[in-house]
Amino acid sequence: MSARITTPFGAQSTAAEVIEGIDLTGRRVIVTGGASGIGIETARALASAGAEVTLAVRNTEAGNKVAEDLVASTGSSLIHVGALDLADQESVAAFVAGWDGPLDILVNNAGIMASPLMRTPQGWEMQFATNHFGHFALAAGLRPALRAAGGARVVSVSSSAHHRSGIVFEDIHYERRAYDPFTAYGQSKSANVLFAVEASKRWASDGITVNALMPGGIRTNLQRYVPDEELERLRVAAGASDMQWKTPEQGAATSVLVATSPLLEGIGGRYFDDCNEAERDRLSARNGVASHALDPAAAEQLWEVTTETLKLDA
Template sequence: MTDTAPISTPFTADSTAEEVIDGIDLTGARAVVTGGSSGIGTETARALAGAGAEVTLAVRDTAAGRATAEDIGASTGNTRGRVAPLDLADRKSVAAFLSEWEGPLHILVNNAGVMASPETRTPEGWELQFATNHLGHFALTVGLHRALAAAGGARVVSVSSSAHLRSPVVFEDIHFRERPYDPWQAYGQSKTANVLFAVEAWRRWQSDGIAVNALMPGAIPTRLQRHVGEGELERLRAEAGAEAPALKTPGQGAATSVLLATSSLLEGVGGRYFEDCNEAPPGEPGARRGVAPYALEPEAAERLWEVSVETLSV
């Protein structure tokens, strides 16, 4: 965990992606947003495109991606958007995306994810949420390292969640082969992995000029909740009580991602976790806000990197 003062900005939970990026010129920059065809991914991509970036929507459903790209082009006047197929739970799909990428990459927003899904395993036997939310993004980002380094001052944004406070990475049984499967623990573990990835990637890559940070976007009704019934959502709201966060619009939910991807206020900043457009304070396990100390633990971050490399090499 960093001992330096937390980063604060003029922006808040109510700020939108459009407000955060106002006045920033991304002409000539290239960006990739995973899961960019819906929810906060779309609004993240729209903000980047509105500032002039060439944005690639990396999505499973390319038809939805094309429709989103057309909508973004119509609303921003920037028609240089691209759509590329990417299934993060499929190693061949990630490899195919990487093989097609050419040239520098200035911004990578690892936004796609799956939340609280029924117990599902990839063909390799990996638990789906960890495979999608962490391993797929790990393989993608490491595979794009050369392109990010070539950009000079690249930004990588790792979209995590306050759900990381539900579970550390349980290295002894990451894929729930021994313990009973719990969809929220699995989700929380994968979101902790998103933060630990930012910690270790920053340590390894800051000399390449690549800044990597993680964030909690907020509570936003999107397709991410497709595996969670209304009854379960009501239970979670009741469980949170007065700590239940106010719902954000997709534009507000995208604000912190866009801040980390573009703001000069974060020049040279990495390995940190943000919420509501500011660096988060420490949070205790089971809380609704803040960052768990275990999510910023350098030893755990290094161990996760090594485990990820080993897992993907089999």
């Protein structure tokens, strides 16, 4: 078994601290969900290091406002905005078709959490369709651009919520079982980790590495479907009532580390939290990675189910 990766950084580290001394001049980056929450701070840190950053967002008006703020705060003019609705495969295909040239870093950051039961026009459960299918199709579509960059990285933003559920292959889309918003979210977050496991294996010959991470507990628009009192109840139930929320700058740190750290050169298929590789099956409210999310057989099965569902050759 390969050695666990540890870094000088931790739960309180910020994205700016993690990226200090790293030069991304000439590198091209996409951050999905880059117009809110930790997406903004992820983009800010990467832009501050010289990267050309594209914010891939549903609301381009909000994206343009964020881009203006990032230009002002970083001094970089290399910040763009692209329309992307991950729940809509046609939108994903259009974004991919509009991309030209190499891509060094793809940060799959956007997501939907604990929503009421909603379905896409295809009948797919919305959290799985957005968090997994959308990002899978995006990464697969951009694979030639990632290959062209040489040594490209894909960052898959997961969550400790993956502890709640592996992939229930018999009924992924809750057609026969009772729907639970948090279990559905957990399933989609396990899918984000399993994607990293299998993509790193299948795309290794392209020089592409993929790693997953838990950003930490951060109050953002992600929790828009979860009332404050429910969030607090869950924290207490998980034994985490004394835990502090991270700031968005701290929440973006692990994404930025996975995207840029020299310690991860050529390394993929792993899961990080608090800026270090997570410990397997030592699970707490916000830390640790469950074995079901790193299971190579599940990763391969999910890949096959996904490519068949989306009719993709990946």
